[in-house]
Amino acid sequence: MAVEVHIEAEQPRTSDAELVSRTLAGDPSGFTTLVERYERSLYTLAVRTLRDREEARDATQEAFVKAYRSLHTFRPDAKFSTWIFSICYHACCDRLKRSRRYSGEEIPDRADAAPGPEAQAIANDDAGRLRAAIEALPEKYRSVITLYHLQGKQYDEIASVLGVPLGTIKTHIFRAKEQLRQILATSEREP
Amino acid sequence: MNDRTDDELDRLLASLPLEEPPAELHASILAATVERVPAEPIDPWEASAWGLLLALAVWFVPHLSDINGVIATIARAAFTLAQPAILIWLTVGVAAAFTASTLPEFSPGIYLARKGR
Missing domain, CATH: 1.10.1740.10 (RNA polymerase sigma factor, region 2, helix turn helix motif)
Structure with a gap:
């Protein structure tokens, strides 16, 4: 058959x-x-x-x-x-x-590097922790890191969207990642 | 302590799921864009009527003090329009314009477009 x-x-x-x-x-x-x-x-x-x-x-x-x-x-x-x-x-x-x-x-952008209590409650996995960490970033870094995520590392496209020079975008992404690492490290150490 | 490497952080960012929009957002975007009914265009007759009324009002206001003069002018205009010869020419003109507007091939826009090809 x-x-x-x-x-x-x-x-x-x-x-x-x-x-x-x-x-x-x-x-x-x-x-x-x-x-x-x-x-x-x-x-x-x-x-x-x-x-x-x-x-x-x-x-x-x-x-x-x-x-x-x-x-x-x-x-x-x-x-x-x-x-x-x-x-x-x-x-x-x-x-x-x-x-x-x-x-x-x-x-004001949040002065504390750690996510707030509400964000902490839902940050029980990697994605949740990262989401909470992005939320804790200052405004200029939040947008830039989100576009970095959405546009797939295309710095020039991100610069066009935000209307800022390419060099500024690179600096912002570098600093945003630094802060993300710090926030994630802090949240992972906490129970 | 920064224990994640750049690549690890990139992988983590890439694996982050997008936010789920509210269920009704899609429908409301379409309702406000492609499904939006355009406003009704103004009827030419309606526009003409409003234009005529406005013109009459503009003409009438400065003559408010001389109401007898206004009545006399309107009466003279009505009398002139009521002459048989004037009425015949007006009827012929309106009928010709109406007939021309119903012909599919008689349009200055179409003529100019064809001439330009």
Whole structure:
């Protein structure tokens, strides 16, 4: 008895530029795919930058809406991920500035290197510990290390997203990693 | 004490799962972008009517003190428009414009686009 074996060839992944072109040509499925592709990454960047899930949710939505409205300004030779990460990062910065203005005072970055008690409670494994350690970093290091994680070590892309020189990015990543190591070492020593 | 090497930290960062967005976020993004119904365009007739009313209001306000003069001007305009010859020409003009607007091939935009090819 013959057994039929179906081997499905893996569909080639449609490029972001192609999806943008499709959207601009009036096919909404292009943008739907882009949302599926970047929703989690953008939300991760927003959560880590803002440290507030509600605000992160709104910032992610705001980023997609802004991107959709200005999609015609996107240059085909640019990288879509860099473009949309940049929109999201600036939306987060605006929210941080607004919250500082309304609270009437600067929100200081945490001075203590160790995660807070709540973060400590959920940091019971490596991923949890690392997440808590990232959360304990100062704001500028949190964003840079998150993009380093999301964009796969592409320093120039990170520099474009944050709008800072490449040298500054390298320094920030170096210092962020140093602080992460210290926080992780401290949290591992504690019971 | 910094006991993790750079590679170990990189591996740890790479293995960190992304945050899980709220369940309704995807639907609300699509509702605010691709599924958003565009605002109804203004009807040309509506725009014309509002424009006419605005023009009349602009003309009328400076003449408020001379209400008799305004009434006389409106009466003169109405009398002029009511002349049979004027009415015939107006009807012919409106009918011609309406007929032309219904022809699929008669559009200055289409003509210019074809000329440019």
